[in-house]
Protein backbone atom coordinates (compact mmCIF):
# COMPACT_ATOMS: atom_id res chain seq x y z
CA UNK A 1 0.00 0.00 0.00
CA UNK A 2 1.38 3.40 -0.94
CA UNK A 3 1.84 5.87 1.88
CA UNK A 4 -1.00 8.37 1.94
CA UNK A 5 1.14 11.25 0.74
CA UNK A 6 2.02 9.38 -2.45
CA UNK A 7 -1.57 8.95 -3.54
CA UNK A 8 -2.81 11.21 -6.34
CA UNK A 9 -6.25 12.71 -6.00
CA UNK A 10 -8.48 14.36 -8.54
CA UNK A 11 -8.09 18.11 -8.37
CA UNK A 12 -11.70 19.06 -8.73
CA UNK A 13 -12.11 19.22 -4.95
CA UNK A 14 -8.91 21.18 -4.49
CA UNK A 15 -10.28 24.35 -2.94
CA UNK A 16 -8.29 27.42 -3.86
CA UNK A 17 -5.57 25.29 -5.50
CA UNK A 18 -3.63 26.30 -8.55
CA UNK A 19 -3.44 22.85 -10.12
CA UNK A 20 -5.24 23.03 -13.48
CA UNK A 21 -8.34 20.87 -13.86
CA UNK A 22 -7.58 17.36 -15.02
CA UNK A 23 -4.11 17.23 -13.49
CA UNK A 24 -3.48 15.28 -10.30
CA UNK A 25 -2.03 16.57 -7.06
CA UNK A 26 -0.52 14.63 -4.19
CA UNK A 27 -2.92 13.73 -1.41
CA UNK A 28 -2.09 15.59 1.75
CA UNK A 29 -1.88 14.37 5.32
CA UNK A 30 -3.85 16.81 7.40
CA UNK A 31 -4.07 17.13 11.18
CA UNK A 32 -7.27 18.66 12.56
CA UNK A 33 -7.03 19.41 16.29
CA UNK A 34 -10.51 19.69 17.79
CA UNK A 35 -11.78 17.66 14.82
CA UNK A 36 -14.50 15.94 16.85
CA UNK A 37 -16.09 19.30 17.59
CA UNK A 38 -18.72 21.28 15.74
CA UNK A 39 -16.61 23.14 13.14
CA UNK A 40 -13.81 20.57 13.08
CA UNK A 41 -16.05 17.66 12.13
CA UNK A 42 -17.49 19.58 9.15
CA UNK A 43 -13.95 20.44 8.05
CA UNK A 44 -12.95 16.77 8.32
CA UNK A 45 -15.87 15.82 6.05
CA UNK A 46 -14.63 18.17 3.35
CA UNK A 47 -10.95 17.19 3.61
CA UNK A 48 -11.75 13.47 3.28
CA UNK A 49 -14.17 14.20 0.46
CA UNK A 50 -11.45 15.91 -1.57
CA UNK A 51 -9.18 12.88 -1.10
CA UNK A 52 -6.82 13.81 1.71
CA UNK A 53 -5.87 11.77 4.79
CA UNK A 54 -7.03 13.18 8.08
CA UNK A 55 -5.83 12.72 11.64
CA UNK A 56 -8.09 14.13 14.33
CA UNK A 57 -6.61 14.94 17.72
CA UNK A 58 -9.27 15.67 20.35
CA UNK A 59 -9.70 15.26 24.10
CA UNK A 60 -13.53 15.11 23.79
CA UNK A 61 -14.07 17.97 26.23
CA UNK A 62 -16.79 19.49 24.05
CA UNK A 63 -16.44 17.25 20.99
CA UNK A 64 -18.19 13.94 20.41
CA UNK A 65 -17.18 10.73 18.67
CA UNK A 66 -20.65 10.84 17.10
CA UNK A 67 -19.58 13.79 14.96
CA UNK A 68 -16.98 11.69 13.10
CA UNK A 69 -18.51 8.24 13.54
CA UNK A 70 -19.31 8.02 9.83
CA UNK A 71 -15.56 8.06 9.02
CA UNK A 72 -14.36 5.43 11.47
CA UNK A 73 -14.07 2.75 8.76
CA UNK A 74 -12.35 5.05 6.28
CA UNK A 75 -8.66 4.02 5.94
CA UNK A 76 -7.79 7.68 5.31
CA UNK A 77 -9.20 8.67 8.71
CA UNK A 78 -7.62 8.34 12.12
CA UNK A 79 -8.81 9.53 15.51
CA UNK A 80 -6.48 10.09 18.49
CA UNK A 81 -7.72 10.93 21.98
CA UNK A 82 -5.15 13.44 23.11
CA UNK A 83 -4.98 16.74 24.94
CA UNK A 84 -3.01 19.38 22.99
CA UNK A 85 -1.65 20.77 26.26
CA UNK A 86 0.64 17.71 26.13
CA UNK A 87 3.27 17.40 23.36
CA UNK A 88 2.68 14.95 20.54
CA UNK A 89 4.72 13.55 17.64
CA UNK A 90 3.01 13.20 14.26
CA UNK A 91 3.96 13.56 10.60
CA UNK A 92 1.59 15.65 8.48
CA UNK A 93 1.64 18.33 5.76
CA UNK A 94 -0.93 20.72 7.20
CA UNK A 95 -2.30 21.47 10.66
CA UNK A 96 -5.71 23.03 11.22
CA UNK A 97 -5.56 24.00 14.89
CA UNK A 98 -9.11 24.22 16.28
CA UNK A 99 -8.79 22.54 19.68
CA UNK A 100 -10.37 24.91 22.21
CA UNK A 101 -13.85 25.17 23.69
CA UNK A 102 -15.77 27.90 21.85
CA UNK A 103 -18.98 28.44 23.79
CA UNK A 104 -18.68 30.95 26.67
CA UNK A 105 -20.35 28.45 29.02
CA UNK A 106 -17.72 25.83 28.13
CA UNK A 107 -14.67 28.09 28.16
CA UNK A 108 -15.63 29.69 31.48
CA UNK A 109 -16.22 26.26 33.07
CA UNK A 110 -12.48 25.81 33.67
CA UNK A 111 -10.79 29.09 32.68
CA UNK A 112 -7.28 27.94 33.61
CA UNK A 113 -7.66 24.93 31.36
CA UNK A 114 -8.96 27.20 28.60
CA UNK A 115 -5.96 29.50 28.69
CA UNK A 116 -3.58 26.53 28.90
CA UNK A 117 -5.25 25.08 25.83
CA UNK A 118 -4.89 28.37 23.98
CA UNK A 119 -1.31 29.08 25.02
CA UNK A 120 0.43 25.77 25.75
CA UNK A 121 -1.75 23.84 23.30
CA UNK A 122 -1.03 26.29 20.49
CA UNK A 123 2.68 26.35 21.41
CA UNK A 124 2.82 22.57 21.14
CA UNK A 125 1.08 22.53 17.78
CA UNK A 126 3.43 25.26 16.50
CA UNK A 127 6.44 23.29 17.80
CA UNK A 128 5.08 20.25 15.98
CA UNK A 129 4.55 22.27 12.78
CA UNK A 130 8.10 23.62 13.00
CA UNK A 131 9.66 20.17 13.47
CA UNK A 132 7.88 18.65 10.48
CA UNK A 133 7.68 21.83 8.39
CA UNK A 134 3.90 21.71 8.12
CA UNK A 135 1.65 24.65 7.24
CA UNK A 136 -0.24 25.80 10.34
CA UNK A 137 -3.67 27.44 10.48
CA UNK A 138 -4.95 28.99 13.71
CA UNK A 139 -8.67 29.39 14.27
CA UNK A 140 -8.75 32.63 16.20
CA UNK A 141 -11.92 34.53 16.95
CA UNK A 142 -13.80 37.79 16.63
CA UNK A 143 -13.45 37.92 20.43
CA UNK A 144 -9.94 39.32 19.90
CA UNK A 145 -11.78 42.60 19.18
CA UNK A 146 -13.37 42.43 22.65
CA UNK A 147 -16.23 44.90 23.12
CA UNK A 148 -15.31 46.71 19.90
CA UNK A 149 -15.18 50.48 19.62
CA UNK A 150 -15.01 50.21 15.80
CA UNK A 151 -17.93 48.91 13.79
CA UNK A 152 -17.83 46.82 11.68
CA UNK A 153 -14.54 45.27 12.72
CA UNK A 154 -11.62 45.32 10.28
CA UNK A 155 -8.52 43.19 10.77
CA UNK A 156 -6.36 46.26 11.43
CA UNK A 157 -8.42 47.09 14.55
CA UNK A 158 -6.51 46.09 17.72
CA UNK A 159 -9.55 45.58 19.86
CA UNK A 160 -10.93 46.54 23.24
CA UNK A 161 -10.38 43.59 25.55
CA UNK A 162 -10.59 43.36 29.33
CA UNK A 163 -7.41 41.48 30.32
CA UNK A 164 -8.72 40.50 33.76
CA UNK A 165 -12.34 39.69 32.95
CA UNK A 166 -14.23 36.41 32.94
CA UNK A 167 -13.87 36.11 29.15
CA UNK A 168 -10.10 36.78 29.12
CA UNK A 169 -9.10 33.12 29.36
CA UNK A 170 -10.61 32.87 25.88
CA UNK A 171 -10.09 36.25 24.23
CA UNK A 172 -6.67 36.99 25.70
CA UNK A 173 -5.82 33.31 25.18
CA UNK A 174 -6.61 33.60 21.48
CA UNK A 175 -4.72 36.89 21.25
CA UNK A 176 -1.66 35.14 22.68
CA UNK A 177 -2.21 32.24 20.29
CA UNK A 178 -2.12 34.78 17.42
CA UNK A 179 1.09 36.27 18.84
CA UNK A 180 2.73 32.84 19.10
CA UNK A 181 1.65 32.03 15.55
CA UNK A 182 3.22 35.22 14.19
CA UNK A 183 6.39 34.73 16.25
CA UNK A 184 6.86 31.22 14.83
CA UNK A 185 6.21 32.67 11.38
CA UNK A 186 8.79 35.42 11.80
CA UNK A 187 11.25 33.55 14.00
CA UNK A 188 11.12 30.01 12.63
CA UNK A 189 9.97 30.78 9.08
CA UNK A 190 6.88 28.68 9.59
CA UNK A 191 4.09 28.94 7.02
CA UNK A 192 1.07 30.12 9.00
CA UNK A 193 -2.50 31.28 8.45
CA UNK A 194 -4.79 33.08 10.91
CA UNK A 195 -8.60 33.08 10.70
CA UNK A 196 -10.71 35.29 12.97
CA UNK A 197 -13.99 33.45 13.08
CA UNK A 198 -17.28 35.22 13.85
CA UNK A 199 -20.30 33.48 15.43
CA UNK A 200 -20.98 30.28 13.52
CA UNK A 201 -23.96 27.92 13.73
CA UNK A 202 -25.15 24.72 12.09
CA UNK A 203 -25.79 21.01 12.56
CA UNK A 204 -23.72 19.19 15.24
CA UNK A 205 -23.48 22.15 17.62
CA UNK A 206 -23.75 20.91 21.19
CA UNK A 207 -27.43 21.15 22.05
CA UNK A 208 -26.89 22.60 25.51
CA UNK A 209 -23.72 24.58 24.94
CA UNK A 210 -25.32 27.86 26.03
CA UNK A 211 -24.60 29.70 22.79
CA UNK A 212 -27.47 31.83 21.64
CA UNK A 213 -28.41 30.02 18.43
CA UNK A 214 -28.28 26.55 19.98
CA UNK A 215 -30.18 27.80 23.04
CA UNK A 216 -32.99 29.47 21.06
CA UNK A 217 -33.39 26.54 18.66
CA UNK A 218 -33.46 23.92 21.44
CA UNK A 219 -35.82 26.07 23.53
CA UNK A 220 -38.26 26.62 20.67
CA UNK A 221 -38.29 22.91 19.84
CA UNK A 222 -38.85 21.95 23.48
CA UNK A 223 -41.62 24.56 23.82
CA UNK A 224 -39.60 26.45 26.40
CA UNK A 225 -39.31 30.25 26.40
CA UNK A 226 -36.43 31.79 24.45
CA UNK A 227 -34.00 33.29 26.98
CA UNK A 228 -32.89 36.75 25.84
CA UNK A 229 -30.03 38.12 27.95
CA UNK A 230 -30.05 41.82 28.85
CA UNK A 231 -32.29 44.03 26.71
CA UNK A 232 -31.65 41.87 23.63
CA UNK A 233 -30.40 44.86 21.64
CA UNK A 234 -26.81 43.58 21.49
CA UNK A 235 -25.86 42.32 18.03
CA UNK A 236 -24.03 39.38 16.50
CA UNK A 237 -23.49 38.29 12.90
CA UNK A 238 -24.23 34.64 12.23
CA UNK A 239 -22.39 32.48 9.73
CA UNK A 240 -23.48 29.04 8.52
CA UNK A 241 -20.83 26.39 9.11
CA UNK A 242 -20.30 25.32 5.47
CA UNK A 243 -19.39 28.90 4.55
CA UNK A 244 -16.80 28.94 7.32
CA UNK A 245 -15.26 25.60 6.26
CA UNK A 246 -14.96 26.87 2.69
CA UNK A 247 -13.19 29.99 3.99
CA UNK A 248 -10.81 28.01 6.20
CA UNK A 249 -9.78 25.76 3.31
CA UNK A 250 -9.31 28.69 0.94
CA UNK A 251 -7.19 30.40 3.57
CA UNK A 252 -5.04 27.31 4.13
CA UNK A 253 -4.47 26.75 0.40
CA UNK A 254 -3.97 30.43 -0.45
CA UNK A 255 -0.86 32.58 -0.28
CA UNK A 256 -1.80 34.96 2.51
CA UNK A 257 -1.05 34.79 6.23
CA UNK A 258 -3.91 37.01 7.38
CA UNK A 259 -5.42 37.53 9.84
CA UNK A 260 -8.69 37.23 7.92
CA UNK A 261 -12.17 37.83 9.31
CA UNK A 262 -14.37 34.88 8.37
CA UNK A 263 -17.98 35.68 9.13
CA UNK A 264 -21.31 36.65 7.66
CA UNK A 265 -21.85 40.42 7.74
CA UNK A 266 -25.63 39.93 8.24
CA UNK A 267 -26.05 41.56 11.68
CA UNK A 268 -28.95 40.80 14.05
CA UNK A 269 -29.97 41.94 17.52
CA UNK A 270 -30.78 39.03 19.82
CA UNK A 271 -34.45 40.06 19.63
CA UNK A 272 -34.28 39.89 15.83
CA UNK A 273 -32.66 36.47 16.09
CA UNK A 274 -35.47 35.35 18.40
CA UNK A 275 -37.96 36.50 15.74
CA UNK A 276 -36.18 34.46 13.03
CA UNK A 277 -36.29 31.42 15.33
CA UNK A 278 -40.01 32.00 15.99
CA UNK A 279 -40.70 32.29 12.25
CA UNK A 280 -38.70 29.11 11.56
CA UNK A 281 -39.88 26.87 14.39
CA UNK A 282 -42.79 28.18 16.41
CA UNK A 283 -44.46 31.59 16.01
CA UNK A 284 -45.92 31.17 19.51
CA UNK A 285 -42.56 30.70 21.23
CA UNK A 286 -42.41 33.09 24.18
CA UNK A 287 -39.48 35.33 25.03
CA UNK A 288 -38.14 35.58 28.58
CA UNK A 289 -35.62 38.22 29.59
CA UNK A 290 -32.66 37.21 31.77
CA UNK A 291 -29.82 39.14 33.37
CA UNK A 292 -26.91 39.46 30.92
CA UNK A 293 -23.47 37.97 31.55
CA UNK A 294 -20.42 40.05 32.45
CA UNK A 295 -18.37 41.79 29.71
CA UNK A 296 -20.82 40.84 26.98
CA UNK A 297 -19.75 42.61 23.75
CA UNK A 298 -22.44 45.06 22.62
CA UNK A 299 -22.07 44.55 18.90
CA UNK A 300 -20.15 42.49 16.44
CA UNK A 301 -20.05 42.46 12.65
CA UNK A 302 -17.19 41.50 10.37
CA UNK A 303 -15.78 43.64 7.61
CA UNK A 304 -14.87 40.91 5.12
CA UNK A 305 -13.32 43.05 2.35
CA UNK A 306 -9.93 41.47 2.94
CA UNK A 307 -11.16 37.89 2.60
CA UNK A 308 -13.15 38.84 -0.50
CA UNK A 309 -10.14 40.41 -2.16
CA UNK A 310 -7.36 38.01 -1.19
CA UNK A 311 -9.18 34.69 -0.78
CA UNK A 312 -12.02 35.22 -3.23
CA UNK A 313 -14.32 34.14 -0.41
CA UNK A 314 -17.64 35.35 0.90
CA UNK A 315 -20.45 33.56 2.72
CA UNK A 316 -23.37 32.32 0.64
CA UNK A 317 -25.98 31.21 3.17
CA UNK A 318 -28.10 33.82 4.96
CA UNK A 319 -29.51 33.10 8.43
CA UNK A 320 -33.03 32.37 7.21
CA UNK A 321 -31.66 29.67 4.89
CA UNK A 322 -29.12 28.17 7.28
CA UNK A 323 -31.29 28.02 10.36
CA UNK A 324 -33.74 25.38 9.01
CA UNK A 325 -30.77 23.09 8.20
CA UNK A 326 -29.69 23.28 11.81
CA UNK A 327 -33.24 22.87 13.11
CA UNK A 328 -33.72 19.51 11.40
CA UNK A 329 -30.50 18.21 12.97
CA UNK A 330 -31.54 19.47 16.42
CA UNK A 331 -35.02 17.98 15.98
CA UNK A 332 -33.52 14.56 15.28
CA UNK A 333 -31.13 14.74 18.21
CA UNK A 334 -33.67 16.06 20.71
CA UNK A 335 -36.65 13.87 19.78
CA UNK A 336 -35.00 10.94 17.99
CA UNK A 337 -35.48 10.06 14.32
CA UNK A 338 -39.01 8.65 14.63
CA UNK A 339 -40.56 11.65 16.32
CA UNK A 340 -38.73 13.93 13.90
CA UNK A 341 -40.34 12.13 10.98
CA UNK A 342 -43.75 12.53 12.61
CA UNK A 343 -43.45 16.27 13.22
Ligand code: NAD
Nearest residue numbers: 034037038039059060061062063083084099100102197200
Ligand atom coordinates in the same frame (compact mmCIF):
# COMPACT_ATOMS: atom_id res chain seq x y z
P1 NAD B 1 -16.29 22.96 19.79
O1 NAD B 1 -16.27 23.14 21.25
O2 NAD B 1 -17.44 22.27 19.15
O3 NAD B 1 -14.97 22.24 19.29
C1 NAD B 1 -13.73 22.33 19.94
C2 NAD B 1 -13.09 20.96 19.94
O4 NAD B 1 -11.81 21.04 20.57
C3 NAD B 1 -13.90 19.93 20.71
O5 NAD B 1 -14.01 18.73 19.96
C4 NAD B 1 -13.11 19.72 22.00
O6 NAD B 1 -13.30 18.45 22.56
C5 NAD B 1 -11.69 19.96 21.51
N1 NAD B 1 -10.76 20.39 22.56
C6 NAD B 1 -10.96 21.38 23.48
N2 NAD B 1 -9.88 21.48 24.27
C7 NAD B 1 -8.97 20.57 23.83
C8 NAD B 1 -7.67 20.17 24.25
N3 NAD B 1 -7.06 20.77 25.29
N4 NAD B 1 -7.05 19.17 23.57
C9 NAD B 1 -7.66 18.54 22.54
N5 NAD B 1 -8.89 18.86 22.11
C10 NAD B 1 -9.54 19.87 22.75
O7 NAD B 1 -16.13 24.43 19.15
P2 NAD B 1 -16.23 24.91 17.65
O8 NAD B 1 -17.36 25.84 17.55
O9 NAD B 1 -16.14 23.78 16.71
O10 NAD B 1 -14.89 25.78 17.54
C11 NAD B 1 -13.73 25.32 16.90
C12 NAD B 1 -12.67 26.41 16.91
O11 NAD B 1 -13.16 27.57 16.23
C13 NAD B 1 -12.27 26.85 18.31
O12 NAD B 1 -10.88 27.07 18.34
C14 NAD B 1 -12.99 28.15 18.48
O13 NAD B 1 -12.32 29.01 19.37
C15 NAD B 1 -13.01 28.70 17.07
N6 NAD B 1 -14.16 29.62 16.89
C16 NAD B 1 -15.44 29.14 16.80
C17 NAD B 1 -16.49 30.03 16.67
C18 NAD B 1 -17.92 29.56 16.56
O14 NAD B 1 -18.82 30.39 16.51
N7 NAD B 1 -18.18 28.28 16.47
C19 NAD B 1 -16.25 31.41 16.66
C20 NAD B 1 -14.94 31.85 16.78
C21 NAD B 1 -13.91 30.95 16.89
Ligand code: UDP
Nearest residue numbers: 086087088089090123124125127128130131
Ligand atom coordinates in the same frame (compact mmCIF):
# COMPACT_ATOMS: atom_id res chain seq x y z
N1 UDP C 1 6.39 19.88 20.34
C1 UDP C 1 5.49 18.87 20.12
N2 UDP C 1 5.69 18.03 19.05
C2 UDP C 1 6.74 18.16 18.21
C3 UDP C 1 7.65 19.21 18.44
C4 UDP C 1 7.45 20.05 19.52
O1 UDP C 1 4.49 18.69 20.83
O2 UDP C 1 6.86 17.38 17.28
C5 UDP C 1 6.19 20.76 21.49
C6 UDP C 1 7.39 20.75 22.42
O3 UDP C 1 7.18 19.80 23.44
C7 UDP C 1 7.47 22.15 22.97
C8 UDP C 1 6.65 23.00 21.99
O4 UDP C 1 6.11 22.10 21.04
O5 UDP C 1 6.84 22.24 24.23
C9 UDP C 1 7.46 24.04 21.32
O6 UDP C 1 8.46 23.39 20.57
P1 UDP C 1 9.74 24.15 20.04
O7 UDP C 1 10.64 23.16 19.41
O8 UDP C 1 9.35 25.30 19.21
O9 UDP C 1 10.37 24.79 21.35
P2 UDP C 1 11.36 24.17 22.42
O10 UDP C 1 11.01 22.73 22.60
O11 UDP C 1 12.71 24.37 21.83
O12 UDP C 1 11.11 24.99 23.63
Ligand code: UDP
Nearest residue numbers: 104210211212213215227228229234270296
Ligand atom coordinates in the same frame (compact mmCIF):
# COMPACT_ATOMS: atom_id res chain seq x y z
N1 UDP D 1 -27.50 35.25 24.55
C1 UDP D 1 -28.87 35.36 24.79
N2 UDP D 1 -29.54 34.25 25.20
C2 UDP D 1 -28.96 33.04 25.37
C3 UDP D 1 -27.56 32.93 25.11
C4 UDP D 1 -26.88 34.06 24.72
O1 UDP D 1 -29.46 36.43 24.63
O2 UDP D 1 -29.64 32.07 25.74
C5 UDP D 1 -26.77 36.44 24.06
C6 UDP D 1 -25.48 36.75 24.79
O3 UDP D 1 -25.74 37.60 25.88
C7 UDP D 1 -24.67 37.42 23.69
C8 UDP D 1 -25.17 36.80 22.41
O4 UDP D 1 -26.40 36.15 22.73
O5 UDP D 1 -24.98 38.81 23.67
C9 UDP D 1 -24.22 35.78 21.82
O6 UDP D 1 -23.84 34.86 22.83
P1 UDP D 1 -23.07 33.52 22.53
O7 UDP D 1 -22.81 32.89 23.85
O8 UDP D 1 -23.79 32.73 21.51
O9 UDP D 1 -21.71 33.95 21.82
P2 UDP D 1 -20.64 35.12 22.04
O10 UDP D 1 -20.70 35.88 20.77
O11 UDP D 1 -21.04 35.96 23.22
O12 UDP D 1 -19.37 34.42 22.25
